[in-house]
Amino acid sequence: LPERVSPIFEYKSEAGGGRLKEVIWKGLTSSKYLIVICSPRATKSEWINNGILHFISSGLEKNIIPFIIEGKPKAENPHEECFPSALLKLKGNREIRGINISELGREAGAVKVVSTMIEVKFDKLWQRYRREQKRKRNTTIAMIVAIAIVAIGVAAWMWHSNILLNEKNRKLAIENIRIGSREVLGLLEQGEFLKARHELESLLEVWDDNFRMNR
Numbered sequence: 001l002p003e004r005v006s007p008i009f010e011y012k013s014e015a016g017g018g019r020l021k022e023v024i025w026k027g028l029t030s031s032k033y034l035i036v037i038c039s040p041r042a043t044k045s046e047w048i049n050n051g052i053l054h055f056i057s058s059g060l061e062k063n064i065i066p067f068i069i070e071g072k073p074k075a076e077n078p079h080e081e082c083f084p085s086a087l088l089k090l091k092g093n094r095e096i097r098g099i100n101i102s103e104l105g106r107e108a109g110a111v112k113v114v115s116t117m118i119e120v121k122f123d124k125l126w127q128r129y130r131r132e133q134k135r136k137r138n139t140t141i142a143m144i145v146a147i148a149i150v151a152i153g154v155a156a157w158m159w160h161s162n163i164l165l166n167e168k169n170r171k172l173a174i175e176n177i178r179i180g181s182r183e184v185l186g187l188l189e190q191g192e193f194l195k196a197r198h199e200l201e202s203l204l205e206v207w208d209d210n211f212r213m214n215r
Helices: 020-029 046-057 106-118 122-189 193-212
Strands: 034-038 064-068
Touching: 020 046, 034 046, 046 064, 064 106, 106 122, 122 193
Parallel strands: 034 064
Antiparallel strands: none
């Protein structure tokens, strides 16, 4: 099974410069399949209808894939009709059945288009697609878990480091208080009561900063 279906020509994005009709007709002529995005809006487009007629005249009508995103094919209410008139004219053995995303879902509908183009059974391709989506989900979950584990590890390391830093600061503060206390006693013995008072106030600030807030 191929990893990609390419190249794909879309006239809105690939047309570039030049005459619109010539660019579109060149894209149609060089294409093996024609995917028609069907909706009530598509029935009003002359370009879409003429493109389908050109593909039919080239003998490739069996390679037309109607992809229904809105409305109904051969609807009783004309406002709900999603098939351009060129597709409605294909009857009997030439009739083409569309792929309707309202029945299959958007993802399954897209996979069915691809399975038609590469001529592989839909179930085989759908199972591969689901396995790939599961693998991507598991990879995403594994990445999220890994990031969470790393984040928890970093937080624990920072918490532990903060504890060690606080403990180091407390020990340093105790040593400063011990030294300061001896200086206060020395000042008192010398009768330097004012200096002793200022030194004592400084020691109390060290105590408040390192012990009262960390009790």
